[in-house]
Amino acid sequence: MQSTDQPTAIDKALDVLFHLHAEDAPQGVSAIGRALDMPKSSAHRLLSTLRRRQLVEQDESGRYRPGIALLALGLGVLAREPLVVAGRAVLEAEAASLGETFFLVAARDGRLVVLEKVEGTGLLRASPPVGSEVPVHATAVGKLYLAHAPELVRNGETTPFTEHTLRSEVALAREVEQARSDGHAQNRQEWLEGLSVIAAPIFLRGEITGAICVALPSTRLAQLEDADVIERVKRAAREIEARMGGPQREAERSRT
Amino acid sequence: MQSTDQPTAIDKALDVLFHLHAEDAPQGVSAIGRALDMPKSSAHRLLSTLRRRQLVEQDESGRYRPGIALLALGLGVLAREPLVVAGRAVLEAEAASLGETFFLVAARDGRLVVLEKVEGTGLLRASPPVGSEVPVHATAVGKLYLAHAPELVRNGETTPFTEHTLRSEVALAREVEQARSDGHAQNRQEWLEGLSVIAAPIFLRGEITGAICVALPSTRLAQLEDADVIERVKRAAREIEARMGGPQREAERSRT
DNA sequence: TCCAACGTTCCGTATTATAGAACGGCGTGC
DNA sequence: GCACGCCGTTCTATAATACGGAACGTTGGA
Numbered sequence: 001m002q003s004t005d006q007p008t009a010i011d012k013a014l015d016v017l018f019h020l021h022a023e024d025a026p027q028g029v030s031a032i033g034r035a036l037d038m039p040k041s042s043a044h045r046l047l048s049t050l051r052r053r054q055l056v057e058q059d060e061s062g063r064y065r066p067g068i069a070l071l072a073l074g075l076g077v078l079a080r081e082p083l084v085v086a087g088r089a090v091l092e093a094e095a096a097s098l099g100e101t102f103f104l105v106a107a108r109d110g111r112l113v114v115l116e117k118v119e120g121t122g123l124l125r126a127s128p129p130v131g132s133e134v135p136v137h138a139t140a141v142g143k144l145y146l147a148h149a150p151e152l153v154r155n156g157e158t159t160p161f162t163e164h165t166l167r168s169e170v171a172l173a174r175e176v177e178q179a180r181s182d183g184h185a186q187n188r189q190e191w192l193e194g195l196s197v198i199a200a201p202i203f204l205r206g207e208i209t210g211a212i213c214v215a216l217p218s219t220r221l222a223q224l225e226d227a228d229v230i231e232r233v234k235r236a237a238r239e240i241e242a243r244m245g246g247p248q249r250e251a252e253r254s255r256t
Numbered sequence: 257m258q259s260t261d262q263p264t265a266i267d268k269a270l271d272v273l274f275h276l277h278a279e280d281a282p283q284g285v286s287a288i289g290r291a292l293d294m295p296k297s298s299a300h301r302l303l304s305t306l307r308r309r310q311l312v313e314q315d316e317s318g319r320y321r322p323g324i325a326l327l328a329l330g331l332g333v334l335a336r337e338p339l340v341v342a343g344r345a346v347l348e349a350e351a352a353s354l355g356e357t358f359f360l361v362a363a364r365d366g367r368l369v370v371l372e373k374v375e376g377t378g379l380l381r382a383s384p385p386v387g388s389e390v391p392v393h394a395t396a397v398g399k400l401y402l403a404h405a406p407e408l409v410r411n412g413e414t415t416p417f418t419e420h421t422l423r424s425e426v427a428l429a430r431e432v433e434q435a436r437s438d439g440h441a442q443n444r445q446e447w448l449e450g451l452s453v454i455a456a457p458i459f460l461r462g463e464i465t466g467a468i469c470v471a472l473p474s475t476r477l478a479q480l481e482d483a484d485v486i487e488r489v490k491r492a493a494r495e496i497e498a499r500m501g502g503p504q505r506e507a508e509r510s511r512t
Numbered sequence: 513t514c515c516a517a518c519g520t521t522c523c524g525t526a527t528t529a530t531a532g533a534a535c536g537g538c539g540t541g542c
Numbered sequence: 543g544c545a546c547g548c549c550g551t552t553c554t555a556t557a558a559t560a561c562g563g564a565a566c567g568t569t570g571g572a
Contacts, residue, residue: 130327
């Protein structure tokens, strides 16, 4: 694949689709053309093709928005994820029990993606939606991946999100090392102010396939016994592993 | 738009995408080419373009499956639906209270689509997934749409699904008329054997924008007081209407 | 009432997609 | 253990497609 290849018609159609996804409100043909720097006739042709398959829809005034077919496609992806199928019930039980929000996160093509979320009763100020990406260097799950399979994530980024974001590679490496030995990782307001996370890795056949984590307001975590929450998350991870096809026997783990 | 227009490159790429969605297992380039009647080099090129945007992914053996980007796109659609945003909490409350599965269904481009589902505690044998289509002529929601906005659904189909499916247009018209006057509709095993549904329409500004329904085993419904369940569903519909921007005043309803 | 901006359609041109052949790697069956 | 067949991938000349400027009818605001 050369670096000089030009965007195909499919690329341009996907540009339009992702652009609509990124916008809050429905967009008109002209606005889309301006935003993506293409003639409105081109935008119209691409949209017509997408509309035929219901990937985009038009509102009563002719503006375009993402279409209903995306829903079936997206939920089809969820249904294919063994981690989600096995983990959903566990997340629900834990979220109900502790009253906080639990997530499943896994690496996909070098990025950490939220695969499932079950919200707790408390009002959590910020919480990434399912399908969205979370950073590697400033999250508990990121530390777990760096500890157990650094080749699965791209760790180029070092953006400081808050004043608590780890600034030095040494500090991050220390936390990664601790995550490896402890079997869990933490994130104390390193990504989002006021948000603390505790995460545990989920292994399948000796490889990390994802992580379960709980997000709580930092003030709430201070009231709880850290050790209790950590134990809870780790137990949930073991439960998910068991549901995904039983615990790996040592023979299998070392065979690789 | 002429009837003779030929599939564009985008059409072919979407053929590939929907084909992967329809298949259970990941598919190889050659198999896709055979299934869609195109050279495998063409399939490969289309897949490469889709892969760049993570609409498809490859497993370790090189086979393709729907990609994680579809998840974000699909859930973005859900987040945009006011009906879902307003209705989810109501569905959860009702499902927990009655212990049965509640749905939100709405018309999109002439088809009835499941927009949201909250499962009850009971084991429901068959239940359509979110994003899937349900028939018009053999469902409670279909009757509601035929009663209140027949132009929003395509009612060509008359497939008999079970022995209870209404065979005559007259019988269906009678139920539609009753749905209009009663403010709710029922489906007694007309689509799926053993499955009964009670549905109530959700109005916004005088127009039907969807419906809430509960699905229960027919044996279960026989044990309950029909009237109680009906009242419950209708009350839930009113609750969702209220959450979607307040009840419509008569002035607005009759202005059209 | 007028004007501007909208979504849509048209069509000649030029860029693009196409598909057959060839390649290296992998798994199977002989 | 070897060879065959199928896999995913790459290349390239040719044929078909996407492109975009211009024009149309409509709508909403000034």
